[in-house]
Amino acid sequence: MKTVAKYLLESLAAYGTDTVFGIPGVHTVELYRSLPNSGIRHVTPRHEQGAGFMADGYARASGRVGVCFTITGPGLTNIATAMAQAYADSIPMLVISSVNSRGRMNSGEGWLHELPNQQAFAREVAAFSQTVLTPEDLPRALSRAFALFRSARPRPVHIEIPMDVMGLDASHLPRLNPEALPLAPMAAPASLKRATELLDAAKTPLILAGGGAIDAADELRALAEKLSAPVVMTVNGRGLLPLGHPLAINASASTAAVREVMARADCILAVGTECGPTDYDMYVTGYPKLAAKLIRLDIDPEQTMRGFAPDLVLVGGAKASLAGLVDLVATAPARDHSDLATVSAKARAELSEVLQVGAKLVDFIRDTLPEVPIVGDSTQPVYGAQLDYAAPAPRHFFCSASGFGTLGYGLPAASGAALAVKGPVISLIGDGGIQFTIGELAAARELDLPVIVLLWNNSGYREIKTAMIDMDVQPEGVDIWTPDFQLLAQGFGCVVEKPEALAALPDLLHAAARRAGPTVIELDEAMLLRDLG
Template sequence: MISTGMYLTKLLETYGVDTVFGIPGVHTVELYRGLAGSAVRHVTPRHEQGAGFMADGYARATGKPGVCFIITGPGMTNIATAMGQAYGDSVPMLVISTVNQHGRMGSGDGWLHELPNQQALMSQVSAFSYTVNRPEELALVLARAFAVFDSERPRPVHIELPINVMLADAGHLPVPEKVTRLSRPAGDAVAIAAAAKALEGARAPVILVGGGAIKAAGKVRALAEKLDAPVISSTNGRGILPPGHPLTVPLSPSCASSRTVIEAADVVLAIGTEFGSTDYDMYEDGFFHIPGTLIRVDIDPKQIMRTRAAEIGIVGDAGACAEALLAALPDGNHDGAARTAAAIAKAPADLTPAMRGDLAMLATIRDTLADVLIVGDSTQLVYAGNLGFRSAQPGSYFNSATGYGTLGYGLPAAIGAKVGQPGRPVVSLVGDGGLQFSVAELASATEAKTPVILMLHNNNGYGEIKSYMVSQNIPPLGVDIYTPDLLAIGEAYGWHAEVLAHYADLPAALKAAASRDIPTMLLFGDEVRAEAEKVAPAV
């Protein structure tokens, strides 16, 4: 007999799934019967939230959905936070769980791992949540999930298998040799023409880009150069234009120097960006405005009319729409480089000395390790990076300090990224407080043979929150936490662990870490940040 759980693995293989993150449990062991004989790799985290964060990092690093096998009840409530982060950042994630069998599901009789309505809970952090009531439904609901990943705004999808369905015979069901994959819409021709007309007549156009444009980086860059328009990016859009490009405005649209460029624009083209407050109004000062005509390109039609409604909206793939605009527009001469240079000249006023030091540390990581992936938690280096780090390429700098804003993301997401991109160096930026949310995943990195590099900032507490409380005249209660011997913990988990004593030692330490076949922890304190601050450039 081929059970539905075994049949699931065969279907996943037809979609090209090569990795699953999960922790086996009594309710999911049948899923592992088929997995054991397949080509799909299984990675075991130490917590289901870690599984979700690993899947998130894997998806961002590879462009493929991260897949998780999760038990009923507590497994699902544990992974809900990771799904919330992926939902907020438009990350494709397939979460497959079990649920109590028919007749016990939602009964209130106290069955193991029972929730009143697991699907209702998961529907809040997913594009959709579906209960498979018959084995015959499984292939079709997987097709629906991959339709979301391929052609909609990518977000998590949850599929739950009642235990009796997971155990049911599915040997009579065919395994397709080839599955149908959908393409994204190319954009309405009338809307493209209207956008091209507005841009052609613009005096001072500006382009705003977000994570929805990273796969179209080459076309967006060509469009910016043809328009001669400055480009300002959200955190997830960093690297679409490389550092030093004459049209790269360096700082986030939360900063005055970038906002000045936007406010002076008569036409603003926004591609794949949701205008989230953590990117566009991080300080919540309410001063982000777009006075000019707004053109929005987005795969999600609802987003085009959310936060700031567009005068011209184009529903479609960022690359296809940029290509269509390229074909429709003549070369422009709009003083783009001069306007960008003016923003760069004003940028130092938007950054504190400490922020400039943190940006210098990030630039050192980028410049020391070729093709590096930098994965961040909610921590001080990351907050500075989200304001002004210039990533070398798109999709190479991401973190959990935007949108949903979880702690504990950095380490497991870096492990997932390394699983997906084993040939690239992966550096995780984490604080001592955030690490203790997911410290057990140090074991997962060792077990999975993923030699990530952990840049661990130790200030013995929740430093950013403490600073904020002090600035608001609130007694800093609950932020000075007990911090254990993190080096000893790292070594106990099989890591190479050392103290980074001086900022000048960072390049050599990174190179040595990248040469090891085990993970490396580089522990540093505020004195290293202070040294970086002394030598940091203005921007």
């Protein structure tokens, strides 16, 4: 008999899943019965939040769906923070959880792991949540999820399966066909025509590019070069134009330097960016004032009505719609963009000393290991890079410092990314953030993942302390006791380094990139301020 659980695994494999992240429990044992023969690798984190962050990093690094298995109740509540981070950044994540058996779920009788309404809880951090009450419900739920991941805004999806349903006969269910999934549509021809008219008439066009354009780098570059239009890349869009491209603006639109460029534009095309405040109003001083005609291209029509008010909306996938625009727009005359070369320096000069040093550190890491993705947590160097950093390619820099802004993301997300790219990945994380998920060093060591943990240590929550001082609040709860990270990392079986000077870091990075297993390199903030300040 082919059970519902076995059918689930076969279907996931058919949709291209090669890895699932999860912690087995008594409520999910049936899911694991057929896993050893499924061809799908199982990764065991040390906390369900870690499982979600691993799936997030895997998805961002690979472009594929990150899949998790969780138990009923605490498994789902633990992974909810990771789902919320993925929801905020539009990351495709499929969370399969168990739930109490039919007749016991939502009963209030106190069954093990029972939530009052587990589906309602999950729905708050998912595009949708569905309970599989019969075997026939499962193929519809999976098809719906993968259709959303492929052709709509790819947020997390939650599917819960009651314990008694997992073992039911699913032999009669149809084999799912990935070829039947819809593709992201091209924007309507009439809208593309009108956009072409506006762009062709522009004297100073500008493009804003976000994470929704991450798989359309070639089309975006072709359009920018044809229009001779600079491209402002948001945090999730960094790397869409290659390093050193004359039209690339890698600084944040929250800086005065970039806002000056935006103010000169007479037509702006915003592609795959939600136009949210963490990219365009980080300092909460008010959104940039746009004199330009604004065209918004997004897969999510509702999102086009948030943030900047558009003059024209294109609803469609970035790749297909940008390709359509490339075919339609006229080749613009060459424009002088020599002033763009100073934008980054001006933007960086606006930052505090510690953020400038942090941004310089990320530049230093990139220049040392240009092929290695950098995964950031909410920590000082990532805040600096968020405001000004040029990634060498798409999917080579991502972080949790924007959007939902959780702590503890950087280590497990880098582990998931390392599984996806099958090579070294850098986790840039602070001493406060790593204590949220430091147990995931065990998972990285267990799998011999070449994760390079760069631990920025300032013995506390520096960003919050600075905010307290700026608001004339006596700092409290931010100068935390800091453990011996060297000893902790050694206990997890990691190679440990602590350079006394920045000059020693390149050799340590190169050695770590060649090594099987994780390396923890502790970086003292005072040393970095001295050597990069």
